[in-house]
Amino acid sequence: xxxxxxxxxxxxxxxxxxxxxxxxxxxxxxxxxxxxxxxxxxxxxxxxxxxxxxxxxxxxxxxxxxxxxxxxxxxxxxxxxxxxxxxxxxxxxxxxxxxxxxxxxxxxxxxxxxxxxxxxxxxxxxxxxxxxxxxxxxxxxxxxxxxxxxxxxxxxxxxxxxxxxxxxxxxxxxxxxxxxxxxxxxxxxxxxxxxxxxxxxxxxxxxxxxxxxxxxxxxxxxxxx
Numbered sequence: 001x002x003x004x005x006x007x008x009x010x011x012x013x014x015x016x017x018x019x020x021x022x023x024x025x026x027x028x029x030x031x032x033x034x035x036x037x038x039x040x041x042x043x044x045x046x047x048x049x050x051x052x053x054x055x056x057x058x059x060x061x062x063x064x065x066x067x068x069x070x071x072x073x074x075x076x077x078x079x080x081x082x083x084x085x086x087x088x089x090x091x092x093x094x095x096x097x098x099x100x101x102x103x104x105x106x107x108x109x110x111x112x113x114x115x116x117x118x119x120x121x122x123x124x125x126x127x128x129x130x131x132x133x134x135x136x137x138x139x140x141x142x143x144x145x146x147x148x149x150x151x152x153x154x155x156x157x158x159x160x161x162x163x164x165x166x167x168x169x170x171x172x173x174x175x176x177x178x179x180x181x182x183x184x185x186x187x188x189x190x191x192x193x194x195x196x197x198x199x200x201x202x203x204x205x206x207x208x209x210x211x212x213x214x215x216x217x218x219x220x221x222x223x224x225x
Contacts, residue, residue, distance in 0.1 A: 001023040002047035002117055007037035007063065009055045017050070020106045034058025037065060046074070048113055048213055053091070061094050068095035068156050072143050075116035079104070095156030098184050102215040112184055131166060134211035134225050138162060147207050154204075155167065157182060161197050165213065165223035175220040 004026050008014035011032060017027045029044055035057040041049070051068070053060035064076050066140050069214035077098045078091050088099055128138045130146075137146040145152045145158040153185065160182055165173055179186040179194055197223060198213060205211045212224045 001027065002113075003027040003044070005029050005031070005041055005049045005051075006047035006109070007031045007034065007049070007051040007060070008054065009033055009102065011053060016108070017106070021110070024110060028166070034060065034063040038063055041067060042053070042070075042166065046073070048075045048077070048117055050079060050109070050113070053078050054220060061090060064091070064094045064096055065183050066142075072141065072156055072159065075113075077112060077116070088189075090195060092157050092183075092197075097156075110177060115184060116190070118206045133162075133166060133169075133205070134208040136205065137206060138166060145178075145204055152204050158197055158200055158204075161194075162201055165221065166200070169223045169225050172222050174188045174218050178220070 001024075004021055005173065006018055006021070006140045008017065008026050008030075009032055014030055015102070017063060018030045022026050029040050031040050033050075034055045037049075037051060037055075038058060051060045051063060051069070055063075058066075060078055060080070064157050066077075067074065067076065069224060072095075075097045077100060078096050078097060079100050081102045092098055097116050100109060100112065130139045132138075135147060138144075139146065140159060143154045143156065145154055145162070161178065164178055175191070175194065178198060179190050183190040183193065202213050205213065214222050214224060216222055
């Protein structure tokens with residue numbers, strides 16, 4: 001069973017979640033603040049991270065940003081009482097994979113954890129370190145997009161989305177598929193978030209007119225190269 005790094009400053013809640021996960025077979029490393037969580041991450045790399053956002057010393061967003069500098073692919077689930085659109089989008093941009101609003105059920109948390117772990121183990125990675133997208137080079141492992149020697153650093157979610165578009169290049173990438181794989185469900189709210197990330201990628205790719213991401217109305221997107 002997977003090893004979980006749980007970071008939650010409300011110790012009563014943290015111990016309940018820890019005990020509940022361990023009863024279900026997970027190995028849990030528990031930290032009470034962001035700095036302790038980052039240290040544990042470096043000492044004992046887990047399979048998945050479950051982290052509160054509002055924490056002392058180092059908040060969940062800052063923690064995710066630092067972790068993504070060292071590991072681009074480990075799944076991160078945010079736990080939070082905050083649900084404003086800007087907070088959710090920022091969490092995804094910094095590399096979060098899912099977002100669970102407090103209060104939550106343990107069954108829902110475990111379902112989301114297992115879905116992310118399964119996707120992590122079955123994800124396809126482009127062959128080699130870099131692939132060409134028109135005049136661009138896409139370095140998926142390093143989350144870099146390079147044009148004429150100039151590098152753009154992508155967020156974790158931008159990188160994952162571009163990878164899927166590349167794998168389906170000149171074919172339709174279904175909207176529902178990418179929402180289920182990267183967001184966990186295809187709700188209207190997540191669909192709005194996906195549109196934001198597509199806009200980001202179009203802006204990054206604008207320097208080569210032979211590369212386009214087009215909408216396929218009612219179906220999804222197509223990367224034309």
